[in-house]
Amino acid sequence: MKSLWNDEEAGHFQSELALRAYTSRLLGGEKALVMYGGGNTSVKLQENGEDILYVKGSGADLAHVTEKDFAPVRLAAVRPLIEREAMSNAEMGAQFRAALTNPQAPRPSIETVLHAILPFKWVEHTHADAVLAVANTDHGERHIRAAFGDAVVIVPYHHSGFELAKACHDVFRREATASTIGMVLMHHGIFAFGDSARESYERMIALVTRAEDYLKSRGAWDIPLRFPPTQPASSQDMLAIAALRRDISHAAGFPLVMTLSSDLMSLAFARRPDLESLSQRGPATPQHAVFTKRVPMLGRDVAAFTAAYRRYLAENAPEQAERLPDTAPRIVLDPEWGLISAGITAFYADAAAEIYRHSMKIQSRAEALEAYASLPPREVLAAEIEYGGFEEKVRRSHPLAGQxxxxxxxxxxxxxxxxxxxxxxxxxxxxxxxxxxxxxxxxxxxxxxxxxxxxxxxxxxxxxxxxxxxxxxxxxxxxxxxxxxxxxxxxxxxxxxx
Ligand SMILES: [Zn+2]
CATH class of the missing domain: 3.40.50.720 (NAD(P)-binding Rossmann-like Domain)
Incomplete structure (x- = not known):
């Protein structure tokens, strides 16, 4: 992966916060690093004699962030939170609000404490595909160690928020050395940090490049595309497509928009002889399941998919869960059609397809490296529940959503x-x-x-x-x-x- 840092462009940004926004946009413009609001960045600045952490606001898309999308929180208020035993997301949100120097600022990222405790001025966090392809394998930690040496510390999977910040804090204190320039979060992503905007950003690019090179050196980078594209849909297909959309919408309980992508990679993936095994292990990172569900539907039997999803919910839902996701698929893999994605609007159907295209690459490469591995279903469902619910909001504000x-x-x-x-x-x-x-x-x-x-x-x-x-x-x-x-x-x- 190439650094997109440009001295002339960077020279236009007078303040460090403007530079922070600039390199964040460089990261955000690269879909192999972050998609749809994923990832976050921060910079620690001195203002009026106080240390202020400017951290990306929750929900802002790195690809388009500007200075006003960063939330200024007093470091002296958020850093000590790490000493607590446990904290709910609600309690953490209240603490963040109280620590803001500007009450009009956006809501600070859920990873604010994690950014606060890292002893570097500049911090970057992405969900790089190449890192996930190396990490999401049966012996993921061993591969990460082989790929990165002592440049990173490795943190096992934890749910985003306080639990994850605690785990990172422990590992960093115990294992970081003078050579540490990053931190790999298993089944989640990677952090990089540095003393200047450029150094921090380029360390992220360098680390991702090492993961790419590791995959290349083991013949796990190129994804074979053995299959010719199919013909465009005939009128027969048109009715079959519409019937599938009807069945999926009925299973969801509301209409969904459905998009077909018969590109070469999707067709090749949908025709893999090992599809039934590979595609059903789970997502590359649990948050993807919010858009794609835990697994795609194979073929066109919606009733069978919903029955299996109901079992997954029954077996893995926490007791206190008030709201469970519906049981309709959002991704379908079909050997004739390729990749089919469903969403509450055309935008979300497209987002699901984009995310799944990255998943196909991650899964194919991890499988070529060793064997693709995902997380236990209950971890995935926990993320589906925590980050879900956006479709309801869209439906409330858009009465024709899905039509x-x-x-x-x-x-x-x-x-x-x-x-x-x-x-x-x-x-x-x-x-x-x-x-x-x-x-x-x-x-x-x-x-x-x-x-x-x-x-x-x-x-x-x-x-x-x-x-x-x-x-x-x-x-x-x-x-x-x-x-x-x-x-x-x-x-x-x-x-x-x-
Ligand atoms: Zn993340």
Missing amino acids: VVLVADALARQSEVAALLAQGAAVIGLDRDAAVETLFDQIGFLGIVSDPGDLRQSEAALANGVRAFGGIDRLLGGDALLQEMCRPLLALSPLQSE
Whole structure:
């Protein structure tokens, strides 16, 4: 992995906090390091004679952070928290709020204590794919040691938050030496630290490169893509796709958008002879399960998947759990279709697919290195419960979340389309004018050039729409021909009665 540090660019940033935001964005722009709000960074500064820890706010995406996304907390208030025996996340949140020098600042990251106790000015944390591929193996610690030597200390898996900070504190105090430039968190990710913005950032890149080189030197980097791509979906497939979306939505209890990715890597993975074993061991890191569920569904039998997921919940749910996840899959692997992802909106379906694409690489490489290993199911479910619940929030604020609307003559209906998108719907917009393709620059909108009188064009447009969003729940406008063509798809909408 290459350092993207650029002296000229860095020279534009006058303050250390601005530099902190700059190198955070360098990390965040690399999806092989962090995805969808994962990872966090910090810098310790002196202000008015006080030591202040600026740590990334919870939920902010590293790829786009600016100075105002960092929360300033008094080090003297948060560092001593580590001496406590135990602390709930709620108690920790209250302590962080009290330690903020600016009450308007964002909520400090759940890993604030961990950043506070590391005796370095600059700290970076990512979930690097290459590190996970080395760590998530049957003898993960041995491989990490072989890859990194004494450059890192190794911390066994702990749930994010206070428990993890405690574990890291213990290991660091016991094992860190003058050579230590990072810390590997098994089944989770990696920390790097340093005395300048550049040193700290480039140590992260150097450590990830060592993991990549380790995989390469053991023939575990290149993922063989043995299979030719399949043909685009036929109309037969279109109905099968829509039926699958209906079944998955019914299992979830609400409509979901479903996206097909028949790229080479997904098809090759979905056709691995060892798929049933490899794909069912669990996620690369428990937080991924919030978007992808613990395991993908293989094939198209939704009832069998939900029955198995119900058993997983029954066997692993903590007694005090109030809210359990639904039992519908979010990832499906199918030898014909490749990777299918479901989400509460097109954005989340896409996020699930992106995360799973990284999982496929991690699992393939770990398996080539030795044997891919995940965590026990109860650890995964604990993360699913703790970080879940976002779909409910999206549904409350977006009444059309999960629904797919086909809009004919979309350019003339631009304001209607905007309203649908704002309410969370995915929209397939058809128009004979090519301007439809760029009408809305967002993931929930697919603009397709299609002449209403042209049967072939309309068929192709429908097929593309179904591959992008999984089906059609409603048709806006359109002539008799288009209405007739949509009828079988509309009949498979999850909004039709069960
Ligand atoms: Zn993390």
